[in-house]
Amino acid sequence: MSAPQAWMIYGANGYTGKLVVEEAVRRGLRPVLAGRNAAQLQALAAPHGLPVRAFPLDDAASLRSALDGIGLVLHCAGPFSATCAPMLEACLEVGAHYLDITGEIDVFAHCHAQDARAKDKGIVVLPGSGFDVVPTDCLAAQLKLALPTADALVLAFEAGGGPSPGTAKTSVEGLGKGGRARIDGKLTRVPLAWKTRSFERDGQSRFAMTIPWGDVYTAYVSTGIPNIEVYMGVPPSTAKRLRRLRLLGPLLDLGPVQSWLKAQVQKKVRGPSEGTRGKTGCVVWGEARDPQGNEVKRRLRTPNGYEITVTAALGIVARLLEGERPPGGYYTPSRLMGANYVLGLPGVSLD
Template sequence: MTWMIYGANGYTGRLMAKAAVARGMKPILAGRRREELEAMGRELGGLEVRVFGLEPAALDLGLRGVTLVLHCAGPFSETCAPMLEACLRAKAHYLDITGEIDVFAHCHQQDARAKAAGIVVLPGSGFDVVPTDCLAAQLKRDLPDATSLVLAFEAGGGPSPGTAKTSVEGLGKGGRARIGGQMTTVPLAWKHRTFDRDGEPRTAMTIPWGDVYTAYVSTGIPDIEVYMAVPPAVIGRVRRLRLVRPLLGLGPVQRFMKARVEKSVRGPSESKRGKTDTLVWGEARTADGRELKRQLRTPNGYDLTVTAALGITQRLLDGGSEPGFKTPSMLMGADYVLGLPGVTLVG
């Protein structure tokens, strides 16, 4: 089967392409920047390169003969819909590495069309949201009557440019939580609390992470909150942004903040990724107060994104998967994350 990495010249796309070749895989490298892509193709042993944008005609030509697209070109709020439409037309599996709630919702809405096309649509095939989704599914499996779910993570190493731009977009949309089964807009840094890491408390605030959408699809648990560990000073700064949140979504403000990201954010180096890990917490509770807690330790989020997404890619290339919208745990099973390199249960 012929498959493609779109956005292969971006930060995560480059990591993905190099790791794929190391596994003996031969993806097509695709995106909009010919010079960078052709240099990568030569560097990685003569891989095929296709250069095209996200206009329908260009996409249809670019995806000709392709059976799977691993979409790595964010922000996915802008790029998912045209690429997904092209995949539906081409009958090519669609994967991406988003963490954006609205993107998950859009992809889920295409479930019937994906089934009709005979393809799998699985957004969030990387750190967003493989470890948290699998942990949620494990907790639901082991505490079947859970009615509330809390997920949290502490990630080191710093963001890539794409992740930073997505965070900028999120500031203008406010927080999100799942309450009574419904997606609900809440204030920025709506709640804060602490989580234990190796005997030390970590302060954390609620964030609009993708699991607020996907964990409900995977588990049916009606109340879901997701937290990110940050210093108390950061929580204070984010809460002060509530006063100007309507301004943060304005086009000129968004463009200014994203331009700052392009100038200052490069993504963690290989050395920094190797020295930083991530801890993921999960807590499930029942209506009568029973509780189940679990922790995962994983490699740096970008390294986990590569191994998780390529594992899902290989599964689809091998065939035999039922079509339609999937979360990682729905396609790969709740324990998939435990088989990825460097992932361990804590305690």
């Protein structure tokens, strides 16, 4: 683009949205703050003199009107299973780049299905521009470059600090859907806590279980590796509990049950404090293997997941608003920013 365009943070008054606003202001940026709650948005915007647009996502005409003059939307209001489709549709209609911070597999698939439309409009559609899935996607791409013949990929992470309300609600939705893995190129449903294994961290063995993380979708797009599993470090008791829940799978997906569980999240989950975020980080593991038995392994250390979400997403915003405009279409982080993008983010290092 010849000059920076107006851009919007939708869900600016949410847990992660507020962190993005704070860092954007620190960098001298002036996003439009948007969401459904006008009073909260005004309170957030007033100290910085930022513009505000309050609107819901369930009125297509009003949504399109609210994006008038906007060149990019950073969508931070989850669960994205409910919010992605209307916002993405509006971005496609008005010609605004679409970014979000989802980790939801079905949302990645929906965005990918709009690839041809995004190309026609000349806009970038890039879901997963935060901790979901920038570090893991970039690590997957690095491993593919190191072992081009790889046909199996294992990714894993251990994160500290606890979830935000939005992340916790997304996890509740996942209970009824079970696990996911990429098997022989196909996105496949597997049981909750399908597999367990250990990874080494600082000389200690760390227990982990498979989870339906976004890379089951995105890493395949980025690398073409047909077999992909993603693990999360948890206490062994967590895997045992999830395996007991397998029998309740259909019940956990019922609307009333989902509503009750999400209400509990709303009451009890506040997200990690600034002090907790500063004291907790993440470790990300990656392993790629080929049919001949060759293997490459890498390990990343990153700041707290919410901290890296902020810096990763804003780095992509800057690329799209201030750099040379890339061709339109669906992108993963590594396909737009390069496999080593994550290594340039504050506090990230190869271990």
